[in-house]
Amino acid sequence: MNQPAPLYYLHNFNALINTVYSLYDDLITNEERHFYQCFSSLNTNAQALLVRLLSRKGAFFRTQKLRYNEISDIPRAIDILLGCEFIFRPLTARIEELFPVFTKAEWLKVINEKGLHACKKDVLKGYLSEGDDLLPAILAASCDNLIKLNCRDIFNTYKLLFFGNGRQDLTDFITRDLGVFRYEDYLVHKQSRFFNSRQQLDNMLHYYAVQEEFQHLKAYNTPELVSLLSRLPDLQAAGGESYVDKLLNRRIQGAYIQIARQLERLGSLDTALSIYRLCDLPPSRERQVRILHKLRESDQLNKLCKAIILDGSEAEKRVAKQFIAKFKQTDKASSKAYKPPFEVFELKQSEQRVELALAAHLSKHGACFYVENQLFLSLFGLVFWPTIFADVQGAFTHKFQYKPHDLSDVYFTDRRKKEISQGWRRLEKWLAQPDLALAFFNKKQGIANPFVTWVEGLEQVLTLALQNIPANHFEVVFQRLWSNLKENSSGFPDLVLFPKEGGYTLIEVKGPGDRVQSNQARWFEYFAEHGIPHKVAGVVWLD
Template sequence: MPPIASAQSQPVARTVLPDPLYYLANFQRVIQRVYERYDDLLSTEEQDFYRRLQLLSGDAQALYVRLLTRKGPLFRTSKLRYQEISDQSQAVADLVAQQLVIQPSEINLLDTFPLFTKQEWLELLPGAAAQRLAKAALVPLLQSLPEPVQTIIEQQGETLIQLNSSEHFATFCLLYFSNGRQDLTEFVLRDLGVYRYENYSLARATRVFTHREQIDKMLAYYRLRDVLDDLASLSREEILALNTQLPAIACSQQQDKCRGNTLVQRRIERLRLRLARQLERLEAWQDALALYRQCQQQPSCERQVRILHRLAQHQAALKLCQQMFDSPSEAEQTFARQFHPKLLKALGQAATKPAPPALNEVQLFLTAGDSPNVELAAAQSLSVSGDCFYVENTLFLSMFCLVFWEAIFADVPGAFSNEFQTGPHDFYEEDFASQRSQHLESGWRKLEHWQRAPDDLIQVAEQKHGIATPFHMGFMPAPELLKLAITRISLRHWQIIFERLLRDLKENRNGLPDLIYFPNTGGYELVEVKGPGDRLQKNQLRWLHYFAEHQIPCQVAYVQWQ
């Protein structure tokens, strides 16, 4: 039976972490790497934080890391038990001496209440009535005790400590990862063999941030992002107030200063787009329009056109819609083509909607057999007269990464912050290709060479298997699929597909056909499979129309179960 799905090679072997202090080594790596790259941009307080860490014993550093990763900020020293820390009492004393933890002079009952069990609190309350109460109901009774809670805790022989300077470590993590998403667990996943990453340059000269102002604005961005988790509950006035708190980014003509600003600006714009969208839901149209006009990213233009149309400002909507015809985004171009006739009609002008290229559509009557999956069932049907693989987006995206590997991981200033990136920070931005023109040219030549020497492609794919890329976490298609694809698909068709990907990597990474079919008679065909009641999505239609326009063999198979 010919293969009907692209098989993945054996997973990378996983190992057990042998060092109980692995977390300390990871912490020290983050602190040291950030200091080496950003010492000139650290505040006086952050530099002092770094120096105080260096004065700690190994035990004290290990305990501090443990506290950073636990829910705090208050801790009972009697509950801190770590076998790898030989002298915990001395470690606490060292942390207090360096003011990395403090012993609070005043203790609030509500802050300390979660640290003790219900039974421990009941020992302080007279009578049996409290036994029947839920733990939360004990708070008023404890507040009515004649002695303050701090005195009671001290009488019990308990010592409480409070984490200090953790905000400085958060800044170090931001500078190391350049985002608020990754943390020290990345080291563990890599060391366990869960993920592998490419080796790329992390030289000081290519660091992301070049001015302290950029760091402060990124920190402000993440503080505001946490507030937006409950955006739906905010009023119009609260949303507008939040918008005024978003940091302003002014990029100078100096390229190095713009580097960090660009990263911050993109993230701030995403927050502003979320605020504008919520204002739309509140029907605050003018406010939403004002916020969208401050954004360059998608779908800013589309939302503006829709709002202007809703407000009957059809002439302004038409002007903006016509500008979108020249957008680098195919999604915006498609929207403009579809919405343009509606605006002309609203203005009383004749409107003709251009017909898209005709699609090759077929009906496929299948018997529901071993596989209820409609794509696999279609692939098995086609495999009778050739090789058919269920690939969806994986084949072309994997090939794209192999062809342009050098471009993706090129030594471009501001592209990489740490060793746990699947790709550069600007991978999905408009200037990705322009920043790497020479590397892309090398990739085109490599593609042409692989068509003449497919075994070289297989060798590179085996070398790169398991290494994470922007599109997947280390997956590579089966060698037999790669060899068939590189020999059956013409060089020009590869170029046509990759050219569209490069125009908008974020938008065009999805929507590719489900199957690739290699008939015994030669050639190939892409097949998008749709089960009963299923419809083509917008991103799929864009790919299918593109294939039809460029004579790339593709069909839509509508499956009917017999």
């Protein structure tokens, strides 16, 4: 593993802001432009110190606690940053901001109460008041000075422009540099950038600013949840036709659904229902069905279920049929449910996972592997690799993406029809000449892909699959994946068996008490419809 250079973080920070400035110089504000230009003019020590501060939590820092071996003159660096107004010396501060920065012993000097030395630090907060002039007192008690960051919001804007989301940060540079992750060499250029207007950027910044509160969602009551919802960007404002507008709309809907789900848990069903009705993102309609069933709203329930059966996804349709049957108090729907072939296997008690134990048992009949989702998804990811990493506007905005931004969006395939068509032809060639597939496998091995799991033995499994699985079976499985990547990317059987006499069988392993999950059941129905060999193996442990 590569060891980072002492100023690795500064190099990465410069790479981030330089990329943003080159791609978005027309969208950033004068203040954001000044930040870039002023930072670029600083000496190395001042730059390094600011990046160190921006990489830490909080906004307040004690100057005597700032110790970094690679920064030679920290006091001078502080003075330079003060001159640029990237930091400042605060005159006041709230208790919540100050309290974590100083030690229990230092706060005891400020409180000056007897009998508190045995208390935990958090207890001391109750002896402090916002009305007190705490900052001078604690600075005197600690014999220290305090500085506060003045540019975190600007840095957050640069990060959002670079990553296109609020989750990633400079640690992604580190994992790449250490060799933990490798990324595809896709194109990132101004024509394919993520944002194309300042309004798009401001809407996304607004969303992520509110989204920070979602980590405390379980502690909120109903009025607080409704208030939180009102602070999110309006769905209509984010409902434009551009790619970014649609993506923001999806993210906001996801937040709406999180809030509605918590309202359900609190028993505020009517409020939750009204929020779900604002969303078309799954599982909004499924949750509406469940609430209407609880409320015994038969007319609304039947109307919604019929609409879902007409245009819903497989998962939604399955739920709709189940609830129509429940409400009518009939078991007709369940009686028609497909039941896959079932075989019982009696095995000696083993410390292995039940799947591995059965795979070992079946190996006498041929090559058997514990693959779960890996087999079909990995080959899918290899076949459609150029599709996944195609140069599409807004799909790739930085060099740390293992998937395009729009992979889960319904319009993903519409934006890549040509590449998908080429993928089908590639599959045909690979099935005729498996060596081509293996050559591509070796070329891409280890590079992050949302579908490919680079596990030991994958090459052997794919080789046998290309030799034994008919072309039309791959085609129908891949077609179902393309129909709904998010919904259909899980639920594949645990094992694949390649018998000595040829062919293959997909086997779902169930130990005592296990049952077939809904996503697995949908795959079994699809396998039966298309003649794909499959079964469920019930394992019974022998004493």
